[in-house]
Amino acid sequence: MTVANRTIAFTLNGAPVSAAIGTHHTLLEVVRDTFGLNGARESCGQGLCGCCTLIVNGQSVSGCLYLAAFADGTDVRTVESMAVEGKLSSLQQAFIECGAFQCGFCTSGFLLMSEQLLAQNPNPSEAEIRNYLSGNLCRCATYPEVIRAVRLAASRPQER
Amino acid sequence: MDAKVIKEEQIGRSVPRMEGAAKVTGRAEYIHNIRLPGVLHGKMFRSRIAHGRIVSIDTSAARAVAGVHSVVTGEDIQRLIAEPYYGPAFHDQPVLALHKVRYVGEPVAVVLATDPHVAEYAAGLITAQYEELPAVFNEVEAATSPIHVHDELKPAITFPDLKHLKGKRGTNIALDYKLRRGDVEAQFASAAHVFEHEFHTQHIMHTPFEPFVALAEPMDDSITIHTSTQMPAYVRLEIARLLGWPENKVKVRTAWLGGGFGAKVYVKIEPMVVALALLARRPVKMSLTMEEQFYVIGKHATTFRIKSAVTADGRISARKCEVFWNGGAYADIGPRVSQKSGFTSTGPYRIEHAQIDSAEIYTNLPPAGAFRGFGIPQLVWAYESHTDIIARALNIDPLEFRRRNILREGDEHPTGTAMRDAEFEEVLVRISARMGWDQPFDRGTGTKRRGRGIAIGVKASIAPTTSFALVNVSADGSAVLFCNTIDMGQGSNTSMAQLVAQVLGTSSERVRVTQADTDVTPFDMGTLGSRSMFHMGHAVRLAAEHAREQLEALCAETGIEYQDEHSIAQAFRKKFGMQAGNIFGVGHYTSRYQPADHDTGMSKEITPFWMIGGTGIELEVDTETGHVTILRMVNVVDAGRAVNPRVVDTQISGAALMQMGATLSEEMVFNEGELTNPSLAFYKIPGMRDMPVAIENEALEAETRSGPFGAKGVGESGTFGVSPAIANAIDDAIGVRLYSLPLTPEAIYRGICAARGEPLVD
Numbered sequence: 001m002t003v004a005n006r007t008i009a010f011t012l013n014g015a016p017v018s019a020a021i022g023t024h025h026t027l028l029e030v031v032r033d034t035f036g037l038n039g040a041r042e043s044c045g046q047g048l049c050g051c052c053t054l055i056v057n058g059q060s061v062s063g064c065l066y067l068a069a070f071a072d073g074t075d076v077r078t079v080e081s082m083a084v085e086g087k088l089s090s091l092q093q094a095f096i097e098c099g100a101f102q103c104g105f106c107t108s109g110f111l112l113m114s115e116q117l118l119a120q121n122p123n124p125s126e127a128e129i130r131n132y133l134s135g136n137l138c139r140c141a142t143y144p145e146v147i148r149a150v151r152l153a154a155s156r157p158q159e160r
Numbered sequence: 161m162d163a164k165v166i167k168e169e170q171i172g173r174s175v176p177r178m179e180g181a182a183k184v185t186g187r188a189e190y191i192h193n194i195r196l197p198g199v200l201h202g203k204m205f206r207s208r209i210a211h212g213r214i215v216s217i218d219t220s221a222a223r224a225v226a227g228v229h230s231v232v233t234g235e236d237i238q239r240l241i242a243e244p245y246y247g248p249a250f251h252d253q254p255v256l257a258l259h260k261v262r263y264v265g266e267p268v269a270v271v272l273a274t275d276p277h278v279a280e281y282a283a284g285l286i287t288a289q290y291e292e293l294p295a296v297f298n299e300v301e302a303a304t305s306p307i308h309v310h311d312e313l314k315p316a317i318t319f320p321d322l323k324h325l326k327g328k329r330g331t332n333i334a335l336d337y338k339l340r341r342g343d344v345e346a347q348f349a350s351a352a353h354v355f356e357h358e359f360h361t362q363h364i365m366h367t368p369f370e371p372f373v374a375l376a377e378p379m380d381d382s383i384t385i386h387t388s389t390q391m392p393a394y395v396r397l398e399i400a401r402l403l404g405w406p407e408n409k410v411k412v413r414t415a416w417l418g419g420g421f422g423a424k425v426y427v428k429i430e431p432m433v434v435a436l437a438l439l440a441r442r443p444v445k446m447s448l449t450m451e452e453q454f455y456v457i458g459k460h461a462t463t464f465r466i467k468s469a470v471t472a473d474g475r476i477s478a479r480k481c482e483v484f485w486n487g488g489a490y491a492d493i494g495p496r497v498s499q500k501s502g503f504t505s506t507g508p509y510r511i512e513h514a515q516i517d518s519a520e521i522y523t524n525l526p527p528a529g530a531f532r533g534f535g536i537p538q539l540v541w542a543y544e545s546h547t548d549i550i551a552r553a554l555n556i557d558p559l560e561f562r563r564r565n566i567l568r569e570g571d572e573h574p575t576g577t578a579m580r581d582a583e584f585e586e587v588l589v590r591i592s593a594r595m596g597w598d599q600p601f602d603r604g605t606g607t608k609r610r611g612r613g614i615a616i617g618v619k620a621s622i623a624p625t626t627s628f629a630l631v632n633v634s635a636d637g638s639a640v641l642f643c644n645t646i647d648m649g650q651g652s653n654t655s656m657a658q659l660v661a662q663v664l665g666t667s668s669e670r671v672r673v674t675q676a677d678t679d680v681t682p683f684d685m686g687t688l689g690s691r692s693m694f695h696m697g698h699a700v701r702l703a704a705e706h707a708r709e710q711l712e713a714l715c716a717e718t719g720i721e722y723q724d725e726h727s728i729a730q731a732f733r734k735k736f737g738m739q740a741g742n743i744f745g746v747g748h749y750t751s752r753y754q755p756a757d758h759d760t761g762m763s764k765e766i767t768p769f770w771m772i773g774g775t776g777i778e779l780e781v782d783t784e785t786g787h788v789t790i791l792r793m794v795n796v797v798d799a800g801r802a803v804n805p806r807v808v809d810t811q812i813s814g815a816a817l818m819q820m821g822a823t824l825s826e827e828m829v830f831n832e833g834e835l836t837n838p839s840l841a842f843y844k845i846p847g848m849r850d851m852p853v854a855i856e857n858e859a860l861e862a863e864t865r866s867g868p869f870g871a872k873g874v875g876e877s878g879t880f881g882v883s884p885a886i887a888n889a890i891d892d893a894i895g896v897r898l899y900s901l902p903l904t905p906e907a908i909y910r911g912i913c914a915a916r917g918e919p920l921v922d
Contacts, residue, residue, distance in 0.1 A: 003277075024277060038193040039186020041418070043369040044450045044840040051369055079186040088184065096180035099806050102649030102814060104183035105192075105369040105418030111184060130848040137840070139369050139419050140649045141817035143848050144855055145810060 008072035013037075013081040021068045028052045028063030030071070031078060039079035039108040050136030053109035054078055060116055079108035082115065091115055091153040100149035102140035109136050114150045123154050170662040171869045174806035175669065177654045179416060179647070189415040189675075191388040192370050192447065196377065200229050201276035202436055202446040205269040205286040206455065207261035210297075210524040210833030211309070212290035214259060214268070221285035222271050227278040230440060231286070233269045234258040237435050241402050244435070248394070248426045249322060250334060251314045253490040253527070255402075255431045261290065262309055262489035263524050264834045265455030270432065272440055276447075295524035295833055299486035300463050302332045302523045309489055309522035320755065322495060334487055335495035335520040337502045339761030341574050342513030344469070347478030351469030355550050359542035360900040363461045363486070363828040366531055367845060368648075370418020371453050374429050375445040376437035382409040383434060388417050390424040390646050391686035392676040398427045399434050413677040417648035421818070422530035423457050424648070425688045426493055454838035458828060459531035460497060461486040464505075464542035469513075474556050476565050478513035479574075481505035483539065485528070487520045492529035495520045500622060500689075501535030503761060506574050507543040508584045508618040508772065509565040514574035516761065524833050533619070533879040534689050537819055540617030541901060544884030548613065549897065558888065559592050559614055566616075576762040581864045581872075582770040583798040587616055590796045590858055591776040604893070607783045610791070611893025616774035617880030620767035621873065622689040623753035628682035629699040631660055631707040631745040635732035637725030639664060639707070643700060644676045644684035645692045650875050651807035652692055656700050658803055659868060663704035664711075666725060682746075690873025693803065694769055697868035698749035707745025714743065769864055772798040773877030775816060775885040781893045786909030788824065788890065790852035795881075797857075799874035800864030808874050812857040815878030821846040823883040827902050 009018040012035060019034045031037050031054065040063050043051040047062035054063040055077040082089045091114055094100070101107040110133065117124060117132045124132065129150050138146070182188040205222075219231040234256040237244045244258070245251040257268045269286050273279035296307040312329050315322035322335060348354050374387035389395050392412040400407045417424065429446050437444040448456065462485055469478040483505055487494035502518025551561035566584045573579060591614055592598070604610035630642040641660050647653040657671035664671075674681060684696060711731075715722040718734040732741050751768035776794040781787070795816045802808040825844040829836045837843045857878070863870035883901060891897045896911035913920050 022277075032193075033195070037186070038190075041190070041192060041370070043371065043418075046450075046839060046841055048840045049369065079184075083185050088181065092181075092184040095184050096176055099177065099810055101177075101180075101183050102651070102810060103369065103417060103419040104179070104188050104649065105190065107183050108186045130851070134847050134849045137369075137845060137847050139367055139421070139818070139845060141814045141821075141846060142810060143817065143851050144813055147848075 006069065008068060010071050010073060011075045013077055023069050025068045026064055027054060027066040027068045027071045027076065030068040031063065037078050037080050041105060043105065049106065050109035050113065051106050053112045055112055060113055079111055082111060090156050094149040094153035098145045098149035098152060100142055100145040102142050106136060106138045110146055117150065118154055124150065168667065170658045170668050171801065171803055172805065173658065173668065174804055175654055175658055177651050178657060179653065190370055190418050191373050191375065191386050191415050192418060194375050194386050194445065196375065196443045199375065199443040199445050200272040200274060200440055201279050202270045202272050202433065202444055203276065203279035203283040204267045205283045207257060207264060207266040207268050209261060209290050209292055210264050211295035212261055212292040214257060214261060215289040215291055217269055217286065217288045219269060219286050222282040225278060225282040225285065227273050227275055228282045229272040229274065231269055231271050232256065232436055232439060236439060240435055240438055244402065245314065246398055246402060246427055246431050247316060247491055248318060248493050249316060249495040250491040251316050252310060255435050263526050265526055266489065267432065270436060272436060272444060297523050297525055297830065297833055299461065299484040299521045299523060302521045303484060303519060305332060308332055309524060321499065321758065332522040333519050334491045334522055335498050337499040337516065337518040337761060339503060339514060339516035339574060340759070341762065344478040344480045344513045344515045347469040347513045348467065351477060352472040353470040353554065354467065355470065355546065355553065356467040357546050357549065358899065359464045359545060361462045361538045361541055362901050363458050363525065363528070364822050364826045365454050365458045365828060365843070366421040366423035367450065367453060367840070368419030368421060368423050371450055372429050372448040372456055373446065374433045375443060376433040377443040378437050378441060382411060383437065384411045384413070385430055385434060386413055387430055388424055389414055390417070390420045390648060390688055391426055392644055392678050393683045394686055395427050395430050396678045399430060402431055411677065411679045413675065414646055415675055417646055420648035421532045422534070422688060425530050425686055428456055450840060451838045454828060454835055455526050457492060457527055457529050460494065460528040460535065460538060462538040464539065466542055466546045468546065468550060470550060470554065474554055474561055474564055476509055476511050479506045479511050480515045483518040485520045486523050486525065488523055488525045488527035490527040491520065492527045494529050497530060497535040500620060501539055503575050503756065503766060504536065504618055504620055505539050505543065507547065508567050508616055510567050510571050511574055525830065530688055532815060532818060533876045536617055536619045536876065537822065537879045537883060540615060540880045541883040544615035544617065544881065545887050548884065548888040548891065559588060559597055562588055562616065575756065575766045576764055577766040579770065581800070581862070582772055583860050583862050584616065584772055586860055587772050587774040587796045587798055590860060591774050591794050594794045594856065595776045595778065604780060608780050609783055609893040610778065610780045611889045611891065612776065612778045613885045613888025613892055614774065614776045615881035615884035615888060619771040619876060619880065621694065621751070621769050622691050623751045623768050625685040625691060625695055626748065626750040627684045627696040627699040628748040629696060629703040630682050631703045633707050633711060633728065633743040635729065635739045635741050637728035639671050641671060641673045641700060642681045643673065643696055644681045645696045646676055646687040648687065650811055651804060655693065655803045655807060656696065659697055659700045660704045662869065663701060663708055670725065690771060690875040693871050693873045694867050695749055695751060697871055699747045701868045702747025702749065703745045706747055707743055710743045710745065769866060769872045771873060771877045773880035775881030777885040777889040779886065779889045779893065781890060781908065783894060783912055786905035786912060788903070788908065791854065793852040793855045795857045795878050797859055797874060797877035798862045799859045799877060800862055800867050800872035801870035802859045803869065803871050808859050809857050811874050812859065812878040813855055815876055816882050817846055817851065819879035819882035823886050823901060824903055
């Protein structure tokens with residue numbers, strides 16, 4: 001097994017960082033194993049479930065498929081950036097109030113995608129929420145609660 | 161105003177989950193996240209044949225890869241553990257295949273390396289030579305096949321009703337539960353109507369999103385196992401048994417589980433990581449992929465032959481049930497599924513003459529075990545489809561037919577156990593009221609046809625089982641609950657804290673609950689079968705009551721009125737002269753149970769409580785494509801008193817939606833024993849767009865008098881009625897009856913074509 005190594009530099013949750021990586025490493029591995037940010041997680045390993053969702057240059061990606069080498073020079077955000085100085089975002093608060101998670105393994109991905117949805121569409125209908133979040137799977141099937149949480153957060157736009 | 165603080169009632173409060181902030185910030189701890197210095201990662205090489213003798217395993221190329229620490233096979237494991245076979249019902253499963261492989265995907269060797277990518281690459285270089293043997297896959301064939309998955313049956317000591325199978329050879333039947341009540345054949349001979357059908361269910365997988373993961377850490381004279389398990393106490397017991405160690409040298413700890421659903425009960429990959437860590441004398445972590453999960457455990461495929469005698473006035477007088485459970489190559493807890501669920505095969509009906517044969521059968525497929533509902537959804541699928549067919553054939557409204565036959569309070573279940581606190585009829589009443597069953601219904605037009613269906617199921621609890629709990633009150637009056645009930649998303653830590661708070665007179669938010677760690681958390685049988693709220697709930701209640709008695713005594717001794725944490729803190733300070741000391745409250749509970757008689761299968765006390773769940777469905781079928789849209793799903797359960805109503809509601813809908821996936825799309829597809837779709841790309845679990853247009857849930861206002869504060873378990877009840885309610889609604893919509901799950905658009909379209917006399921070729 002031959003491994004090529006290189007160093008990449010990028011912005012992680014607002015801070016400039018660099019990391020020594022193998023070209024086969026995914027951005028998910030680097031975020032987790034080099035920087036200890038555990039909010040994004042590998043589950044299906046095929047970009048189908050959304051547990052590994054990361055935001056690269058303002059766009060959601062599947063961290064388990066996104067090669068770390070491509071993150072060189074980008075701006076990367078994880079769920080850990082959503083709460084500012086310990087204060088939960090409006091979406092995070094709404095997820096708690098609506099009980100919009102069970103085991104919690106997929107929750108980070110749902111939060112990041114919901115945030116992206118509300119940025120594009122501040123008052124989505126239920127059908128729009130279902131459509132937008134259809135790429136995130138929740139095996140506990142906490143879908144009705146997630147929909148309620150997104151709508152609750154949408155009703156409090158000023159805090160978002 | 162009264163000086164006494166008026167305490168808010170904690171039972172029945174929708175307390176937000178205590179781990180909420182941790183889960184929405186990404187900080188919640190999962191075993192998935194553990195990193196340890198010096199850890200080795202293990203990656204498996206698996207069998208590619210379904211049945212055969214191992215002739216040789218060539219690991220030389222793997223060993224030659226730079227960075228590989230070692231390659232381990234079954235023979236290496238045997239140097240550590242002479243009899244390396246585990247399992248709760250049978251000691252039949254080798255840590256790594258020994259002499260034989262019994263299914264495609266069975267672990268044969270493991271590569272250890274510091275870099276998981278290196279281990280994975282090297283595992284791909286291993287080859288094995290086998291002498292192939294004929295294999296058997298179908299459960300009905302396997303029941304009488306000359307091909308035997310195991311040469312000899314090796315029951316574990318745990319279950320008395322398996323003892324008679326010890327040493328048995330020449331069979332694939334790993335449990336044969338029988339119920340004999342009255343004389344079914346005489347009834348069939350004389351009945352006004354006799355109906356007979358055969359139903360099938362498919363293999364499915366739990367796919368918890370945190371795949372199986374465990375890390376074993378050898379210590380000086382003990383071992384620590386970090387594992388995503390629903391059963392820490394059992395893992396400790398089984399590992400201690402395998403190693404011949406006392407239990408106190410094995411420490412098992414968990415964190416939040418990223419889903420379980422029954423997949424993570426008993427032991428799974430823990431024996432392997434323990435053996436590897438002891439051989440390597442290094443910590444070893446194994447994180448399975450989603451693909452690999454499909455080779456660990458799944459849900460039984462079943463064949464269910466059901467026959468009923470019905471009187472002229474629409475009463476079921478006799479029912480005969482023959483259930484074949486496809487257990488796969490290793491028994492796991494399958495025999496318990498086929499017995500504990502098997503004895504309810506006749507459904508929630510008053511039937512005087514009943515006969516059940518429920519058999520767990522070995523095949524050359526991946527093992528099957530516990531899966532949310534513990535076998536009940538497979539049974540309800542059959543008996544509630546059957547029930548609907550009978551009602552329609554007799555031109556009796558399906559709801560009315562059920563009400564005419566349903567078990568009522570005090571009635572005897574066919575096993576001989578009387579029904580107590582089991583609100584079957586009320587569940588039917590509430591579903592039909594919500595659906596407006598007696599109102600006109602829009603049946604659609606043209607190629608969009610609408611129908612509705614209803615179904616109800618019953619489940620017994622796993623018994624007898626034991627739970628222990630410990631409440632530790634510190635000198636500032638704050639309390640920590642030590643309990644082994646695992647919170648895998650069902651909110652158990654929150655609801656257990658509510659029980660402690662209720663007894664101590666504090667608020668639930670003030671109580672902390674530890675994660676399981678067998679060095680400190682006391683024994684519990686495990687988190688499965690919706691047993692925890694009942695069994696652990698009692699243990700927690702008793703532990704809190706024990707703590708409260710001592711706290712009141714402390715207050716009395718120090719002349720302080722027992723009120724709240726503040727007064728408790730004062731009492732501690734007065735007694736010990738400073739903020740010092742603890743009060744330990746302990747409690748334990750074992751459910752009452754009378755084992756079923758071996759010959760008749762009957763018992764006066766077969767379960768400590770009954771779980772009841774029903775579903776009503778309104779749907780639309782596109783007759784050009786076979787596609788189904790569920791317009792409305794109504795789930796009603798009897799969960800006793802709801803400790804946390806919001807958590808209960810989420811449990812009901814989560815269970816029902818999971819079962820909807822099992823009904824409409826999920827299927828492990830095998831080709832000669834080889835799984836063709838071990839991936840979420842081709843194994844379709846429900847997403848947001850698959851949800852019913854509308855879903856509503858109700859937990860009846862009910863009380864389980866034998867339960868803690870009137871509560872009982874609710875984690876599975878939402879699954880029971882879903883599959884047959886959908887099939888019954890499809891029949892109602894288009895007059896097509898389906899007998900096999902899943903109800904895919906293709907299956908429905910084939911049914912439509914066959915019904916109009918133009919069957920499609922395969």
